[in-house]
Amino acid sequence: xxxxSSLTKVFRLACSKRARGERDPRERGRRFHAIDxxxxxxxxxxxxxxxxxNGAGKTTLLRILSTSLKPTSGVVLCDGEDLTKNPLEIxxxxxxxxxxxxxxxxxxxxxxxxxxxxxxxxxxxALDERIGSLARKxxxxxxxxxxxxxxxxxxxxxxSIARALIHDPEILxxxxxxxxxxxxAAESVLTVVAACKREGRTVLFSTHHMDEVxxxxxxxxxxxxxxxxxxxxxxxxRSQTGESFLDKAFLRLIRPKTEGATI
Amino acid sequence: MKAGFQTVFLKEMKDVLRDRKTLLLMIVLxxxxxxxxxxLLIGFVIKKEQEAKTEVLEYVVxxxxxxxxxxxxxxxxxxxxxxxxxxxxELVAAxxxxxxxxxxxxxxxxxxxxxxQEQASIELHFDNASMGSKVEDRVQNLVEKFNDGLTAxxxxxxxxxxxQKQKSLLEPLRLRKQGTGKIREVIGDxxxxxxxxxxxxxxxxxxxxxxxxLGAGEKERGTLETLLLAPIPRHQIVxxxxxxxxxxxxxxxxxxxxSLGTWLxxxxxxxxxxxGTIIGSIDLLDLVLLALMLIPVAAMFAALLLxxxxxxxxxxxxxxxxxxxxxxxxxxxxLALLPGVELNWFWAWVPVTNIxxxxxxxxxxxxxxxxxxxxxxxxxxxxxxxxxxxxxxFNRESVLFRM
Numbered sequence: 001x002x003x004x005s006s007l008t009k010v011f012r013l014a015c016s017k018r019a020r021g022e023r024d025p026r027e028r029g030r031r032f033h034a035i036d037x038x039x040x041x042x043x044x045x046x047x048x049x050x051x052x053x054n055g056a057g058k059t060t061l062l063r064i065l066s067t068s069l070k071p072t073s074g075v076v077l078c079d080g081e082d083l084t085k086n087p088l089e090i091x092x093x094x095x096x097x098x099x100x101x102x103x104x105x106x107x108x109x110x111x112x113x114x115x116x117x118x119x120x121x122x123x124x125x126a127l128d129e130r131i132g133s134l135a136r137k138x139x140x141x142x143x144x145x146x147x148x149x150x151x152x153x154x155x156x157x158x159x160s161i162a163r164a165l166i167h168d169p170e171i172l173x174x175x176x177x178x179x180x181x182x183x184x185a186a187e188s189v190l191t192v193v194a195a196c197k198r199e200g201r202t203v204l205f206s207t208h209h210m211d212e213v214x215x216x217x218x219x220x221x222x223x224x225x226x227x228x229x230x231x232x233x234x235x236x237x238r239s240q241t242g243e244s245f246l247d248k249a250f251l252r253l254i255r256p257k258t259e260g261a262t263i
Numbered sequence: 264m265k266a267g268f269q270t271v272f273l274k275e276m277k278d279v280l281r282d283r284k285t286l287l288l289m290i291v292l293x294x295x296x297x298x299x300x301x302x303l304l305i306g307f308v309i310k311k312e313q314e315a316k317t318e319v320l321e322y323v324v325x326x327x328x329x330x331x332x333x334x335x336x337x338x339x340x341x342x343x344x345x346x347x348x349x350x351x352x353e354l355v356a357a358x359x360x361x362x363x364x365x366x367x368x369x370x371x372x373x374x375x376x377x378x379x380q381e382q383a384s385i386e387l388h389f390d391n392a393s394m395g396s397k398v399e400d401r402v403q404n405l406v407e408k409f410n411d412g413l414t415a416x417x418x419x420x421x422x423x424x425x426x427q428k429q430k431s432l433l434e435p436l437r438l439r440k441q442g443t444g445k446i447r448e449v450i451g452d453x454x455x456x457x458x459x460x461x462x463x464x465x466x467x468x469x470x471x472x473x474x475x476x477l478g479a480g481e482k483e484r485g486t487l488e489t490l491l492l493a494p495i496p497r498h499q500i501v502x503x504x505x506x507x508x509x510x511x512x513x514x515x516x517x518x519x520x521x522s523l524g525t526w527l528x529x530x531x532x533x534x535x536x537x538x539g540t541i542i543g544s545i546d547l548l549d550l551v552l553l554a555l556m557l558i559p560v561a562a563m564f565a566a567l568l569l570x571x572x573x574x575x576x577x578x579x580x581x582x583x584x585x586x587x588x589x590x591x592x593x594x595x596x597x598l599a600l601l602p603g604v605e606l607n608w609f610w611a612w613v614p615v616t617n618i619x620x621x622x623x624x625x626x627x628x629x630x631x632x633x634x635x636x637x638x639x640x641x642x643x644x645x646x647x648x649x650x651x652x653x654x655x656x657f658n659r660e661s662v663l664f665r666m
Contacts, residue, residue: 012661068491069660091494102485106281107274118270119493163489 001044001202002065002171007074009034009060026226034060036226038074042204042219044170047197049217049234050206051250057226058206059098062173065204066096078171092120095164095172097157099179105149109140109159112148113166120167127166134162138192154185161192172196172203178212190216210246224254267495271503275477279507285472289511293465293518298526315397323348323357326369330377330385333369336409342401354388365389365398380417448627459622462516463596463615466557469515470564471585473508478572479581487663498654501569505650508569512561520554549625552635556618556625559642563614564592566649570656576665599623606630611637614645 011032026033035057042048052058063069065076067087076083083090104112110131117127135141138158143151148159157177164172174193178186193216196203207213213220213234220237222230230237230253234246243249279285321344327334337343348357354366368386376383389398418429481487490500568585575581592615598604599619606620617638624630656662 014665063488063664066492068488069664088494088496091492094492096489096492098485098488100485101489102483104274104278104486105484106278111274111277115270115274116489116493119267119490119495121494160489 001046001079002042002204003075003077004038004040004065005075005077007038007061007064007076008036008072009057009064009069010072024225033226035064035223038223038226038228040221040228040231042202044202045197045200046218047193047203047205047216049213049220050204050223051208051213051220052206052223053254056223058223059175061223062096062098062175062204062206065171066094066173067091068096092167093170095167095169097160097164097172097174097177099176101160103148103151103156103159103163106147108145108147109151109162110144112159113162116163117166122167130166130168131162134165137195138162139188152185154181154188157181157185157189158192161189165196170201172201174203175206176208177205178207178209210250214246222250222253229253267493267499268502268506271490271495271500272506275473275504275507276510279473279476279511282472282476285476285511288472289469289515290518292468293515293522297465297519298522301523301526317342318397319344320364320398320401321346321362322365322367323354323363324367324369325351326371326373327367329369329371329374330383332413333385333406333409336405337367340405343405358388358390365402367402377413448629457600458626459599459619460593460596462519462553462557462622463560463619464593465519466512466516466561467564467589467592470508470512470561470568471589473511474565474568474572475578475581475585477504477507478569479575479578480572482573482575482663483577491663497658501650501654501657505565505569505653509561509565512564513558516557516561517554520550524550549628549630552630553622553625556621556638559639559646560615560618562646563642563649566646566653567592570649570653573653573657574662574665595619606634608634608637612641614642617641 011034013027013030013032024032026036038057038061040048050058050061060069064071065083067083067090070084078090078093081090103109104115107115113131113134114127117130122130131144132141135144138161140155140158140162143155148156151159161177172193177193178189181189190212193203193205197216203216205212205217217234219233220230221228230240232240237246237249237253238244241249241252243252319342322337323346324334324337325348338345346363348354348363348366351366351368354363354368357363358366366388368388370383370385373383373385375381387399387402389402391399414433415425415429418432419425423429423432481490491497493500568588571584571588572581575584595613595615596619598616599622604610604616604620606617606624610620611617611634621630621635621638
């Protein structure tokens with residue numbers, strides 16, 4: 001479904017952002033290699049966990065996969081089609097939600113979903129039906145006509161997910177979806193991710209919570225300082241490191257590159 | 264099905280019109296605050312002017328015995344009250360401390376000069392730093408009245424009979440001024456530069472908040488990234504946003520125009536007919552042209568400020584970056600206030616200044632309508648160029664995802 005090959009993204013650094021003290025190994029002169037030569041694949045209907053420390057390059061990778069950023073080099077194929085060649089068509093097949101995705105506070109959830117539905121070219125009648133169906137699925141019917149600025153974090157994340165699902169995409173990119181949510185809200189959101197998997201959608205799921213990885217992911221990709229350091233199943237993570245806890249396995253996999261890292 | 268930019272535009276308008284701050288600047292300010300402030304300002308000016316004319320002026324005279332007739336003229340005049348002061352040395356302090364309004368010092372030799380048919384002079388001490396003061400005019404009028412009487416008496420003594428003969432002697436050649444400028448041209452030239460200045464400033468204010476909200480605000484709220492993932496070309500997103508920001512400027516300008524027009528129509532009578540004369544001589548076509556002129560200005564401001572706003576990381580940074588533009592963009596508008604700057608084929612191509620000068624000409628009623636083509640062409644080209652730049656700018660990762 002998705003095949004990532006030799007993917008590299010280099011940003012030009014503003015002078016003020018250049019490291020003063022200890023240099024990040026990804027900073028080369030005025031250029032910052034956010035991700036460097038990443039390669040992995042995801043099959044249709046699979047949930048892939050994207051792991052890495054803060055600043056590892058997960059968000060940059062997801063932004064490239066969502067077509068909002070263009071890679072400096074390398075290729076991403078979606079069913080054999082290069083992502084950069086026809087991004088408008090690819091966007092119809094992708095839904096993206098980030099932990100810090102915002103909502104239009106002055107619009108109601110229904111107005112916002114209608115807005116994105118219209119941008120995706122969905123006809124009015126079909127759009128109302130789709131909003132109704134998503135509201136039932138995500139249990140958001142009771143706050144659909146409230147302004148987004150009045151919603152709680154959990155409710156807002158549900159609206160974000162509904163926004164990403166409005167055009168019924170095949171691929172879902174979730175970037176730290178449960179960040180900042182309480183246990184109940186996170187559980188409710190994860191149930192939606194599980195439902196997406198059951199519906200046969202392909203999900204790329206970036207998280208810091210290993211229990212979520214254990215619960216949902218078929219395979220895992222770990223990025224450290226912009227480079228791929230592990231690709232395989234959850235069981236392979238354990239067997240390769242000899243650790244039964246995924247937290248420890250994760251740290252062991254990145255430890256050779258992070259001196260003194262402790263749990 | 265609507266085009267992508269229409270969908271973006273309609274949503275942005277809904278979003279903007281639900282913002283209290285924008286509504287305040289775009290609607291409440293022109294409809295309520297501007298006429299209210301004008302009312303207060305004009306009322307204050309008229310009141311002060313009236314007070315200056317009718318206020319009783321307290322004065323002292325030193326040496327009134329050397330020109331008793333002159334002293335009597337002041338004593339008999341309405342609106343003057345004679346008071347006493349120790350010595351002429353205290354005059355300056357007394358005027359500065361507001362104890363008296365002016366002082367006259369008549370030298371001893373004045374009596375001899377007046378009786379000897381010579382020219383005499385007296386001193387007037389007053390506060391010449393006060394702009395609204397009418398002391399000088401009112402004293403001058405009384406002195407002239409005294410001089411007229413004295414001149415007539417002296418001429419009669421010389422055998423020149425009063426009436427035409429004296430007039431022909433005093434003013435052998437009289438210059439009769441016949442200005443070719445209509446009252447509208449004269450007044451339009453004086454105040455015509457101010458009107459576009461205000462309209463352009465209001466247009467800028469109407470554009471600022473929507474630009475910040477729809478540019479940097481989207482980044483700050485985290486909604487820009489999801490909008491960029493919509494399957495429509497980015498130039499359509501820019502166009503939708505631009506139209507919403509541009510509409511903000513146009514709404515502000517039209518409301519200002521309507522509000523000021525209504526206020527002036529109601530108040531024309533109170534303003535001693537001058538404004539009424541101007542309003543009466545401006546026809547509907549001029550008003551429509553006045554509003555049309557501001558369309559490319561609003562478009563220029565919208566494209567420029569949206570570009571700046573989308574570059575900023577957040578609303579606070581956008582406000583900081585936009586603030587200097589408030590001054591930079593108003594300077595060309597203020598050029599129309601300078602004496603000697605008139606609309607010609609050169610100025611017709613200078614952005615903002617051309618609009619300002621054209622509005623001035625419209626108010627004067629001396630507009631060369633062929634220049635409108637150059638003005639619209641220049642302004643539309645610049646607005647189009649800025650919009651093109653904004654669309655290109657909106658495609659740059661380094662702008663949208665600034666590190």
